[in-house]
Amino acid sequence: MDARTARTRARLRASVLALADRTPLAELTVAEVCAxxxxxxxxxxxxxSDVQALLADALGAEIDAHIAELGSRAGMEAAERALLEHVAERARVYRGAMRPTLAPAVRATLEDEIxxxxxxxxxxxxxxxxxxAVDDFDREIAVAYAAGGTVAAIELWLRVDGEDVASATRAILAATPEWWLR
Amino acid sequence: MDARTARTRARLRASVLALADRTPLAELTVAEVCAxxxxxxxxxxxxxSDVQALLADALGAEIDAHIAELGSRAGMEAAERALLEHVAERARVYRGAMRPTLAPAVRATLEDEIxxxxxxxxxxxxxxxxxxAVDDFDREIAVAYAAGGTVAAIELWLRVDGEDVASATRAILAATPEWWLR
Known part of the structure; x- marks a missing residue:
């Protein structure tokens, strides 16, 4: 990507995040983001391809930045907390993307990142x-289960609170198969 | 619900299941189901409210019937296998509802049932x-995590196979926190 395209992408991401902070995703139009x-x-x-895809891309980029800061050697608890801090910071955006469950592209991005x-x-x-687990299929199922479980837990958390990162981290780690946490 | 309404509902459910077995959900119209x-x-x-909601309702009713047959005292493994047998029987319907993840209403019904x-x-x-877990929030998070994890595992299974119920049951139970299985 050349520098100009990268700058345009950064502007589009910033715009969709700012607009989705105050307007439900379903009401946001391409025209508003362009303006x-x-x-x-x-x-x-x-x-x-549409506003939902742009928002998913913008949130994915923020998660990448959060995770990169951590460094790959950080423990599962620190990674979980960093992810939930991102969600808490963007709680209004995520809630605005729920109807009543997360918009498919936003959910898919969260699951992919996890x-x-x-x-x-x-x-x-x-x-x-x-x-x-006996083979690679079992391992991929375990990864899919943990990612899908974490996103479903985040959806519930957003519905009831979306602010208390410490208690959500504790609850989600308690719900996670313990062999992940070794 | 009176008997006539119940019969109409049964006919609508049978129609949407038959049509969704051979046509991707996104291409199915209300007119076709009505005909x-x-x-x-x-x-x-x-x-x-639409074809997707009717299909979710029809699949939910089938899952209810499967689970009711089991009796409430059956173990977690038997319940998991019964759920996956239903998915395998309806694998073409579920696959036709993926683009690439399950249509939101179908996913929500599966999660609700679980x-x-x-x-x-x-x-x-x-x-x-x-x-x-220290409080009811933690318990609800654990339920949401296990339900969301199971649905994500089913989505992966449908993508790669959707037929071998025994190996999918083993893989999903291996991915489940063991305290559920006690």
Whole structure:
């Protein structure tokens, strides 16, 4: 990506995050995002297929930045807390993307980011393994289960609170198979 | 619900399941379901807001029937296997509802059914508790995590296979926090 395209993308991401902070996602139009980011429609569609996809991309970039700061050697608890701090900071955006469950692209991005983190965790800790797992299918199921479980827990947390990161971290780690936490 | 309404609902459910077995959900129209079930549009909308909602309702009713057959005292493994047998029987319907993740109403119905089963499981086995859980929020998070994790695992299974119930049951139980299985 050249520097100009990168700057435009950064502007589009900042605009969609700012707008989605005060307007429910379903009501946000491509025209509003274009006006705020000062780009034309053609430019928008070179970056995203619709507003939901652009918001998912912007949130994914923030999660990447949060996780990168941690360093790959940080423990599961620190990674979980960093993820939930991101969600708490963007709680209004995430809540605005629920109807009543998270918009599919936003949910998929969250699940993808968590799956990526868990695969990296397994790569760094090859001694970690589900007790009953016998092959790669079992391991991929374990990763999918933990990622989908974490997103469902985050959805519930957003519905009832979305602020108390410490108690959500404790509750989600308690709900996680303990062999992940070794 | 009077007997006539119940018969109409049964016909609508049978029609949407038959049609969704051979046509991707996104391509199915209310008109096609009405023609197959021999009802008028107004009648359709008294039962469901759209085709996706009707399909979710029809699949939910099948899961209810599967679970009811089991009896409430059956173990977690039998319940998991019964759920996966239902998914395998309806694998073409579920796959047709993925783009690429499950349509939100279908996913929500699956999650709701599993959450309901897990709450009942906890009610029957009050000795079951997440090791780190301290309050009802933690317990609801544990239920949401297990239900969301199971649905995400089912999505992966549908993508790669969706037929081998025995290995999917083993893999999903291995991915489940072991305190659920006591």
């Amino acid at each position: 705020d980011a000062d780009v034309v429609r053609d430019t928008f569609y070179r970056h995203a 799956r990526r983190g868990l695969r990296e965790w397994i790569r760094l800790h090859p001694e970690i393994d589900a007790p009953g | 197959d079930a021999d009802v008028v549009r107004d009648t359709f909308y008294r039962h469901a 959450r309901r089963g897990l709450r009942e499981w906890i009610r029957l086995h009050p000795e079951i508790d997440a090791p780190g």
